[in-house]
Amino acid sequence: MSNTSAKDDKFSRAPVSQRPMVVPTQEGGIGGQVSVTIDSVDVKVPLGTTILDAARSIGIRIPTLCYHEDLCIAGVCRVCVVEVEGQRTLQAACAYPITAPTKVKTHTRKVRQARRHIIDLLLSNHYGECYTCSRNNNCELQSLAKEYGVDFFRFGHPTEPRFEIDDSSHSVIRDMNKCVLCRRCVRTCIDMQEVGVLEAVYRGADTRICTFQDKPLADVICINCGQCINRCPTGALRANDPTDDVWAAIDDPTKHVIIQTAPSPRAAIGECFGLEPGVPLTFEMNTALKLCGFDRVFDTNFTADLTIIEEGVELLLRLKKALVDKDPSISLPQFTSCSPGWVKYIEHFYPEYLPNLSSAKSPQQMFGAVIKTYYAQMHNIDPKDIVCVALMPCSAKKFECNRPEMTSSGFKDIDYGLTSRELAKMISEAGIDLPKLHKSPFDDPFGTATGSGVIFGATGGVMEAALRSVIEIVTGIRVEEIFEHADIIPVRGFEGVKYAELKIEKVGPVPDLLKGLFTDFNWLLGATLKVGICHGTANAKKVMEDIKAGGKFSQCHFIEFMACPGGCLGGGGQPIPTSPAIREARARAIYAEDSAYTVRKSHENPDIVKIYTEFFKEGPCSHLSHHLLHTHYTPRGKYIAE
């Protein structure tokens, strides 16, 4: 722990007087340890540790509801109450920092009764039936009720809904009848994402979680990231689930149903089947998808590679126009555009920077456009009979595929966005025990993908993939000679904001693919490529503010932005729960898959080479590729209409 005070954090939202004191620990140099006795077990913990953390460190379980590892402490639900010697009333363990020797009892009669009453009171306000609920069997309220043996509704149970369900959004559905007012969504949306859609409004018994002026979610500024869903302990927030439509398409014999699967769901879906986080089920999932009845199973990594080529070439073109032609209208740094949450964020909060956003579509949308044109022609299928489903870790992808501009194939490029959770449901519905299945490969023609596509799932992955290709294309040197195993370690890891530099000391000949665009790369000789990476839109805000102020990120050439913490592997459609440890385990699975690939660089993917010789004959960033693989954005601004 650092021993600088949190008061120095200029990004904190709280007024200086209310910012937390960071208690210096022994590791930090000053400060010290304090002894605490919890249920007669003695333990020494750093000064300022909460009772909850101290108890966890010695394996004592205290139930929680509003507490979440990713979020600041709220202390509002009181489910975690314990008895603290010398205190007249019960104390919330999650919000009680130990600053003096303390004696705590965690399950006295008084404590158990209080917790039971709190749960009874929550249920007396909770309208919903578990068997019709999206969170049945994965609900923290349900588990608490079970743990505390709730066998009747002591304070009653509502029989009528109090609120209308808000299903205006393509991505997130709000059913406030099931809300327990834990405010995790509020803290997620404000502190973690800096979007600020939700807050507790009114007071006392009237308190509820609301959007601005109680407007439908689709009418306020929501980036559809779904991070609130992942942290809601109940079924009050859920994703807009298209599985019925997908089943209907599968059951319709006239439809050719295609599913593409993104890298992150395969690293996490095992969690829905009781596996530890971090066990990838890529090829078992292919088998399951076939068993469910999908006609073709493709790998989104293919278009991730395509994205790298298009976006990488776009970057080189921008650099050339800026450095050689001195064209003042060129916007740098270039921003990545594959995270639809981030795209909506910038459209709302920094519309003046939209020219910086790469015009390349996300891999999901590129796939749809390629399927309904190239693939349809190749197999002589009428594109109107093709149903494109995208398995994504993401709830914002549902909004993205419904954007009106995403129809360049002449049809809706992607028909349905499915999340990891929804696919897990379909697989169980089909009676399949996923982890026990045999493995199957992806279908051709988009079966070959590279490791570069896989790592799109982790923060820093797009940057690493782009660098692998750009470095080789420009320098002619194999990346392996610069970075061992082509692992570009400086851009990896979960730090919120990262920065890296790379000097270009040699340039090579222009590869065939780009001969139409460049004659040589001499203009890049000696240049230092500067890149930035961030994840979670609160971090994106820091980077954008730095750029506005002319700081070091304004000097970057290329910046990767991911709306979700950890990148896509922490997406709003991933299995619930989530925590830093779970996300790290998923990242390990993704990087392990990357190193298992023989081809690890997008431009070396033989199918990519093929699509540029057969279909996008004029090469990357050309007329046809612009039409199908690139898009435009809408400056939305942040004013919420009355």
Next chain:
Amino acid sequence: MLVTERERLRDDIKAWSQTFGTERNALIPILQEVQKKYSNISQYAMQVIADVLDIHPVEVYSVVSFYSFLNDKPKGKYVIRLCQTISCDMQGKDRVARQLENDLGITFGETTPDGKFSLEFANCLGMCDQGPAMLINDQVYTHVTPEKVHDILENIRRTFGVFALETKEGHH
């Protein structure tokens, strides 16, 4: 809202943020100023305030909805707040309430059609020893009886427009 009115509002909020600062703790003083001058805090005002303080509109809305003395909808020129807390309740607030409703022809939570009076309940006003207590805009009335209600209202009606109780630039 007219464009010019919006501009005026925005300039005012900017000016108040000069006085009170742009930290989060400037929120309540700025809200009070807006309410004092414009009689209510519009959706537009909330968004401008959020912008100036670098917070989110929904946070401003949360605060406005929390305090009964801040309102986001236009209210009557005279806001009558009757204490509903236990001491006043025991001292006969119900009868006063009924008299107010009869006299004004509206129920609690409503505003008279002419936009002159709004009627609402408040919690303890700190006048428990002199209940039932009532506030009309900034003025406290104690020991209110149904008989007095009529006189008080008549008094106000007679002095519309010039009486000091009136909030500035009331909304119609």
